[in-house]
Amino acid sequence: MRLGFFRRSSAPVARERLQILLEFERRIGGSDLIALLRDEIIAVITKHVTVDPEKIQVKIDRGKTASMLEVDVEVPNSYGALPATVTEAM
Amino acid sequence: MGKVVVVTSGKGGVGKTTSTAALGAALARNGQKVVVIDFDVGLRNLDLVMGAERRVVFDFVNVVQGAAKLSQALIRDKRVETLFLLPASQTRDKDALTEDGVARVIRDLRPKFDWVICDSPAGIERGATLAMRHADTAIVVTNPEVSSVRDSDRIIGLLDAKTEKAEKGERVDKHLLLTRYDAGRAARGEMLTLEDVLEILSTPLLGIIPESEEILRASNFGSPITISNPSSAPARAYADAARRLRGEAVEMSIPGDKRSILSKLFGRRAA
Numbered sequence: 001m002r003l004g005f006f007r008r009s010s011a012p013v014a015r016e017r018l019q020i021l022l023e024f025e026r027r028i029g030g031s032d033l034i035a036l037l038r039d040e041i042i043a044v045i046t047k048h049v050t051v052d053p054e055k056i057q058v059k060i061d062r063g064k065t066a067s068m069l070e071v072d073v074e075v076p077n078s079y080g081a082l083p084a085t086v087t088e089a090m
Numbered sequence: 091m092g093k094v095v096v097v098t099s100g101k102g103g104v105g106k107t108t109s110t111a112a113l114g115a116a117l118a119r120n121g122q123k124v125v126v127i128d129f130d131v132g133l134r135n136l137d138l139v140m141g142a143e144r145r146v147v148f149d150f151v152n153v154v155q156g157a158a159k160l161s162q163a164l165i166r167d168k169r170v171e172t173l174f175l176l177p178a179s180q181t182r183d184k185d186a187l188t189e190d191g192v193a194r195v196i197r198d199l200r201p202k203f204d205w206v207i208c209d210s211p212a213g214i215e216r217g218a219t220l221a222m223r224h225a226d227t228a229i230v231v232t233n234p235e236v237s238s239v240r241d242s243d244r245i246i247g248l249l250d251a252k253t254e255k256a257e258k259g260e261r262v263d264k265h266l267l268l269t270r271y272d273a274g275r276a277a278r279g280e281m282l283t284l285e286d287v288l289e290i291l292s293t294p295l296l297g298i299i300p301e302s303e304e305i306l307r308a309s310n311f312g313s314p315i316t317i318s319n320p321s322s323a324p325a326r327a328y329a330d331a332a333r334r335l336r337g338e339a340v341e342m343s344i345p346g347d348k349r350s351i352l353s354k355l356f357g358r359r360a361a
Contacts, residue, residue, distance in 0.1 A: 010310035
């Protein structure tokens with residue numbers, strides 16, 4: 001990351017990254033709440049309006065104590081609805 | 091139209107994923123638009139090496155099966171904005187990638203990117219043949235070690251037989267990338283030399299990446315070495331290899347890693 005005498009040691013970073021990752025990977029087959037929310041939010045939106053799937057932007061950031069799920073939907077005005085942004089945090 | 095490159099080796103653990111990330115990042119840092127694709131279904135790791143493991147929304151299999159759009163599955167790198175990742179799926183179903191689905195994804199990516207870099211799984215099974223299927227160029231990652239050289243020879247045979255180009259009577263442009271090279275050990279006769287490997291495989295050389303502690307450090311941080319420490323010996327070797335891939339004539343040097351020589355003199359630095 002940076003040169004010099006006081007380089008941050010890298011193993012603790014690796015350890016923390018793996019802990020966060022494995023925490024949710026071990027649940028695969030069980031429930032991944034974030035993925036479930038992602039799918040249900042998209043399903044609800046597409047039930048009410050016809051949206052170009054390319055105009056649905058989903059971002060996930062899995063953290064140690066909380067994860068972020070961000071769903072940005074561009075809803076066309078021609079459907080009488082205002083452009084909406086749905087953001088849900090776990 | 092972008093170029094499709096497969097990074098392959100036959101043998102596992104020789105540095106395919108590290109090399110995919112490092113070369114992809116080196117090309118992107120020079121303004122090229124790059125997508126790296128993880129073909130290792132069930133055992134994805136390119137996301138981890140790229141530091142994007144927490145940000146996977148959809149994956150390659152979701153796209154192939156039509157559950158997600160390509161644009162929704164691509165993850166943009168946070169450090170280099172022309173670098174994208176298409177992560178593999180963690181499903182245990184090895185047949186989740188279909189030949190038609192992969193062909194469609196490559197066809198969609200090719201006009202949108204300068205480079206489509208396919209990180210092959212180890213082995214010579216379905217995943218590996220799907221990864222090489224549409225390649226214009228192949229990078230065969232080899233360690234100066236007998237089993238790696240033997241497996242590279244098998245892979246070179248497959249590249250000449252099982253690819254789309256081979257079936258059309260054309261040739262995949264093949265390059266050798268020698269990784270984990272220790273010039274000192276090769277000189278002392280403890281390791282196959284560059285000349286040995288080149289003579290046995292008779293494939294042109296793309297680059298020589300020195301064995302280095304910096305590689306592990308980069309993967310611990312989740313950053314391609316060409317981003318996290320571009321002045322290190324392996325990063326410079328990868329940057330040179332990326333320039334050769336673009337067709338530039340860059341003089342080949344056998345890099346000696348100064349830090350590893352120092353660490354030999356003064357003992358290993360504590361991790």
